[in-house]
Amino acid sequence: MSFAIASVVIGGIGVISSLSAGKKASKAAKQQGQAQAQTEQKVTTERLRQIERQEMLTREATQLGAAGSGVKIESRSVLEVLADQQAEFAKESSITQQVGASAAKAALDRGKAIGTQAKYQGYSGALGGISNIFSILGKKYG
Numbered sequence: 001m002s003f004a005i006a007s008v009v010i011g012g013i014g015v016i017s018s019l020s021a022g023k024k025a026s027k028a029a030k031q032q033g034q035a036q037a038q039t040e041q042k043v044t045t046e047r048l049r050q051i052e053r054q055e056m057l058t059r060e061a062t063q064l065g066a067a068g069s070g071v072k073i074e075s076r077s078v079l080e081v082l083a084d085q086q087a088e089f090a091k092e093s094s095i096t097q098q099v100g101a102s103a104a105k106a107a108l109d110r111g112k113a114i115g116t117q118a119k120y121q122g123y124s125g126a127l128g129g130i131s132n133i134f135s136i137l138g139k140k141y142g
Helices: 001-067 076-141
Strands: none
Touching: 001 076
């Protein structure tokens, strides 16, 4: 009789342990996903800052080149070049933002999916433990 009771107690501890481990692993996976998403956002922000700086330097170089060659900076051709450059940099910034947002969302989704999987593994382990308890009790009392 004491063997059956000890087995049931040990099985119960296993059930609790499985549930606890599943919850902890789920939380850790979600936190890791959030951390990755924050990193992606920081990388995107830095890349956008670099694009903005490159745009400024390119604009200044174009204006200096035009002024140095004797062309008026306000002339139509220089303004067209500047507008074209601005459009290209805006396009690059937009793509960078979209890719960065997508990568951040993917990191969050990945963390959530791994967290859900870990939680269900904990449930599965707990159910296995409950099944063992019923098996032991069935042999003892059935």
